[in-house]
Amino acid sequence: MNLRRLPENIVNQIAAGEVVERPASAVKELVENAIDAGATKIDVVMRGGGRSLITVTDNGVGMTPEELDLCFERHATSKLPDDDLVFIQNLGFRGEAIPSIASVSRMTITSRRAGEESAWSLSVEGGKKGDVMPMGAPPGTRVEVRDIFYATPARLKFLKTERAEFGAALDVMRRLAMAYPDIAFSLADDNRVALRLNAAQGELFEAWLDRLGVIMGRDFADNAIKIDAERDGVQLSGYAGVPTFNRGNATMQFMFVNGRPVRDKLFTGAVRGAYMDLLARNRHPLLALFLELPADQVDVNVHPAKAEVRFRDSGMVRGLIVGALRHALAEHGHRASSTISGQALGAFRAESPAASLPFQSRPPSGGWARWSEPQGQAISPSLAEEGSTFQSPLTAESPPMAPASGPREVASPSSSGLEQYPLGAARSQLHETYIVSQTANGLVLVDQHAAHERLVMERMKKQLAERGVARQMLLLPEVIELDEVAANRLAERQEELAEMGLVLEPFGTGAIVVRETPAMLGDCNIRGLVQDLADDLGELDTALSLKDRIDDVCATMACHGSVRAGRRLTIEEMNALLREMEVTPHSGQCNHGRPTYVELQLGDIEKLFGRR
Numbered sequence: 001m002n003l004r005r006l007p008e009n010i011v012n013q014i015a016a017g018e019v020v021e022r023p024a025s026a027v028k029e030l031v032e033n034a035i036d037a038g039a040t041k042i043d044v045v046m047r048g049g050g051r052s053l054i055t056v057t058d059n060g061v062g063m064t065p066e067e068l069d070l071c072f073e074r075h076a077t078s079k080l081p082d083d084d085l086v087f088i089q090n091l092g093f094r095g096e097a098i099p100s101i102a103s104v105s106r107m108t109i110t111s112r113r114a115g116e117e118s119a120w121s122l123s124v125e126g127g128k129k130g131d132v133m134p135m136g137a138p139p140g141t142r143v144e145v146r147d148i149f150y151a152t153p154a155r156l157k158f159l160k161t162e163r164a165e166f167g168a169a170l171d172v173m174r175r176l177a178m179a180y181p182d183i184a185f186s187l188a189d190d191n192r193v194a195l196r197l198n199a200a201q202g203e204l205f206e207a208w209l210d211r212l213g214v215i216m217g218r219d220f221a222d223n224a225i226k227i228d229a230e231r232d233g234v235q236l237s238g239y240a241g242v243p244t245f246n247r248g249n250a251t252m253q254f255m256f257v258n259g260r261p262v263r264d265k266l267f268t269g270a271v272r273g274a275y276m277d278l279l280a281r282n283r284h285p286l287l288a289l290f291l292e293l294p295a296d297q298v299d300v301n302v303h304p305a306k307a308e309v310r311f312r313d314s315g316m317v318r319g320l321i322v323g324a325l326r327h328a329l330a331e332h333g334h335r336a337s338s339t340i341s342g343q344a345l346g347a348f349r350a351e352s353p354a355a356s357l358p359f360q361s362r363p364p365s366g367g368w369a370r371w372s373e374p375q376g377q378a379i380s381p382s383l384a385e386e387g388s389t390f391q392s393p394l395t396a397e398s399p400p401m402a403p404a405s406g407p408r409e410v411a412s413p414s415s416s417g418l419e420q421y422p423l424g425a426a427r428s429q430l431h432e433t434y435i436v437s438q439t440a441n442g443l444v445l446v447d448q449h450a451a452h453e454r455l456v457m458e459r460m461k462k463q464l465a466e467r468g469v470a471r472q473m474l475l476l477p478e479v480i481e482l483d484e485v486a487a488n489r490l491a492e493r494q495e496e497l498a499e500m501g502l503v504l505e506p507f508g509t510g511a512i513v514v515r516e517t518p519a520m521l522g523d524c525n526i527r528g529l530v531q532d533l534a535d536d537l538g539e540l541d542t543a544l545s546l547k548d549r550i551d552d553v554c555a556t557m558a559c560h561g562s563v564r565a566g567r568r569l570t571i572e573e574m575n576a577l578l579r580e581m582e583v584t585p586h587s588g589q590c591n592h593g594r595p596t597y598v599e600l601q602l603g604d605i606e607k608l609f610g611r612r
Contacts, residue, residue, distance in 0.1 A: 020101055022159060023050025023148055024168035029097035030143050031176055031185075034058035036091055037141065040199060041184045046169060048190075049162030051148060059140040062113040065120045065132045071109070072122070072129055074099045091260055102129075104155070105148040111141040170194055174215050175261040178254060178288055181207040205237070212239060212288055216252055219245065220286055225332055227287075229324035232316060233294060236324050240287035242332065243278040244589045252286040257298060259290075262309050269536075270318045274325035277457065278586055279593040289321065330585035418575060422582050423597065426574030433565040435574045442601040448574075450590035451581055452563040457591050458584050469501035470519040477515045478526050484510040486534035493537065504530070 020026050027044060034042045037060025047053040063071065074096065101107060102124040112119030119137035123130045149156040159165060166189055173195055177185045181200035186193060197214060200207035205226060213221030224239035255267040267289075275285050299310040311317045418425030423446070424439035435446040482490075490497070491506045501518030514526055563569070569577075581587040581596070590596055606612045 020097075020104065020148075022168060023054060023165050024172050026050070026054055026101050026105075026145055026148060027056070027169045028172045028176075029101065030054070030056040030145075031173065032091035033097065034060055034141065035176065035180060035183065037061050039140065039183065042186075044169070044173065044185075044187045046166055046187070046189050049159070049165035050145075050169060051156070051159065051162070051165070052146065054145040054148065055142065057140065057142045059138070062116075062140055063109075063111040063120075064113060064116075068109060068111055068120050068122050069129075069132055071098050072102055072124055101145060101148075104151045106146040106150070108144045108146075109141065110135050110137050110144075112137050112139050114139040166194070175254060178208075178211060178215060179256045179259045179261060179290065181211040208237075208288075208290075209239060216286060216288070220252075225328045227289060227324050227328050229320060229327070231320045231323075232313075234297070234317065234320055235292040236289060236320050237292070238287065238289040240289070240325055240328065241285050242588065243275060243285060243329065243586065243593055244595045246279055246283040246285055246593065248283065250284040253284065254288040256288075256290045257300070257309050258292060258295070260300060260309070264309060266311070266314055266318055267321065270321035271325070273318075274322045274329075277461075277591060278329065278589060283593050287325075291317070291321075293317075332588075421578070423578040426571050426578060429569055429574065432568050435569070435577070437574070437578060439599070442599060442603075442605060444597050444599045446578070446581075446597040447565075447590075447595075448563050448567075448569065448577065449565045450594060451577060451587065451596040453590050454587050454596060455577075455580055455584050458586065468499070471501045471503065471516040472519040473516050474514065474526075477513050479507055479511055479513045480527050480530050481511045482531070482534055486538065487512050489537040490530065490534055497533070502529075502533075 020029070023046065027046070027050070031042055031044065034056060037058060039058035039060035041059050043055075043057045045053070045055045098107075098109075106123070106125045108121060108123040110119055110121040116139075119135045120132050121135040121137075122132045149159070170187055173185055173187045177183070177195075177197050181204075184199045185195060185197045187195040197211065200210045202210075205228075209221055209224065212224070220239075220241060223242050223245040225242060227236060227238045227240055229236045250268070253268075253271060255262055255264060257264075271285065271287065279285065293311075297312045299312075419438055419440045422439075423444050424437040426435055426437050428436045429448075430436060430445075433448060435444075435448055437444040437446060487506065487510050490504060490512055494505065497504065501516070502514070503516035504512045504514045507513040512530070514530060517524065517526060517529075563577075588596060603612060
């Protein structure tokens with residue numbers, strides 16, 4: 001074999017294999033170029049799922065004829081003026097996107113700078129460039145990509161259905177739209193406009209929330225908590241959903257670093273740590289976080305797709321995310337998802353409300369004295385006469401109403417005025433399990449066991465934070481053999497692990513010795529615990545397994561030490577539980593992520609009875 005230099009078109013096709021995996025990758029690169037060009041409006045059209053046509057039109061600064069000719073050359077870019085890969089200020093910077101896409105498609109770019117008399121157009125087919133030609137077009141740039149991967153048919157065979165490819169492009173557009181609410185975006189295919197977002201107005205946080213509400217759903221906007229924290233020059237902003245507003249997967253979790261959408265293991269681990277004892281393990285919160293930090297503190301030059309980043313101080317970034325989320329969630333105390341009440345009302349409502357009501361919604365011709373008879377049943381005359389007396393207007397001569405039979409709870413004098421509290425004043429207890437509370441605008445149903453379980457859990461966590469984790473010394477220290485890298489990871493975190501109750505130290509090459517373990521874990525599988533810790537440190541750069549197990553034990557102890565369902569409570573005990581819930585963080589959900597209470601507004605209750 002003879003060593004030789006590959007032809008330029010083959011080099012570009014190899015580069016395209018890294019940059020352009022599918023039509024959505026081309027959309028991402030071209031839209032990012034439009035954002036870097038200062039566009040305030042970006043329109044994308046796809047046909048055949050992007051196979052036959054992709055057009056991206058923007059109103060950015062445009063290009064001169066010389067720049068248009070140069071943009072098809074590999075590694076030609078205007079985004080590294082100082083040739084410094086440390087201080088990257090734009091989404092694109094490699095100069096690979098345009099030539100890579102052009103090498104596997106038929107591509108035409110038409111561009112015009114503001115103030116210029118004419119636009120200029122240049123076409124490239126399979127890497128072969130034509131001539132720059134004058135063209136009529138408005139200021140900005142229009143990129144047409146036809147027959148993508150026609151020059152590499154093998155890649156074309158691996159594409160998914162048109163709907164799947166269009167869906168991937170839609171996901172790309174949504175992510176970029178979240179990061180830039182001041183830009184208008186649209187995405188259309190042959191039949192419809194799948195995405196149309198106007199430029200948001202107002203303050204940044206308001207613009208973010210408006211944009212997130214459109215993309216992630218209005219329910220998210222109603223159940224989102226503002227995140228705004230700063231540490232050592234690193235700013236974390238955005239919104240996170242309350243724990244009771246969750247999903248069965250993590251598709252609604254978004255992270256942006258200096259305006260760049262990324263998928264990062266550190267972010268995944270930090271979110272899991274922040275919501276650790278607030279959600280069941282198979283549930284995931286909804287959130288969108290925006291991290292801003294100096295360019296020299298993050299490396300975005302990790303992969304050609306630019307979807308991965310590396311932080312100089314990953315521990316500080318993770319600590320900021322976990323701390324900011326926990327602080328924001330704690331500040332909102334007992335708040336639960338607003339969708340819970342909607343789900344409860346939905347369970348009440350029948351498919352045909354009018355058919356389920358025992359009485360007619362309007363009085364019959366004979367007045368209210370005549371009841372409508374349920375189908376198949378006859379109402380006795382005496383019962384009808386008795387009912388008519390209750391429905392007739394009250395007069396001075398009307399006999400007083402007889403008291404209801406059976407025992408009922410009566411609020412004590414001390415509960416007067418408690419309706420003004422967020423969770424109101426306790427009025428009764430149903431089935432020795434649920435507390436009924438009256439608020440100024442409706443009523444609240446509280447699951448007494450779930451609520452008290454959270455209160456006990458929070459007390460235990462507070463005690464652990466104040467006094468530390470109690471440790472138990474092993475009668476015989478246990479030596480655990482690991483691979484050398486894993487053992488070194490654990491040794492480097494000795495002090496942190498000791499604070500969590502696990503005392504270990506290196507024991508030769510590729511081994512550690514465990515001398516003490518957290519007392520609350522009891523007789524645990526030490527070898528399995530240490531191995532899981534090593535795996536967590538390798539994958540997520542954090543010791544989550546030990547924290548998980550300690551929190552699991554706390555949750556179990558709290559569950560067994562809480563007020564059980566079936567226990568009769570007095571009005572005073574119920575009100576005491578409500579007041580403690582109002583001042584306890586995360587009391588809107590139990591330790592398993594289920595809601596502890598449901599609030600029904602008076603207006604919603606009136607709708608159930610046809611009053612509205």
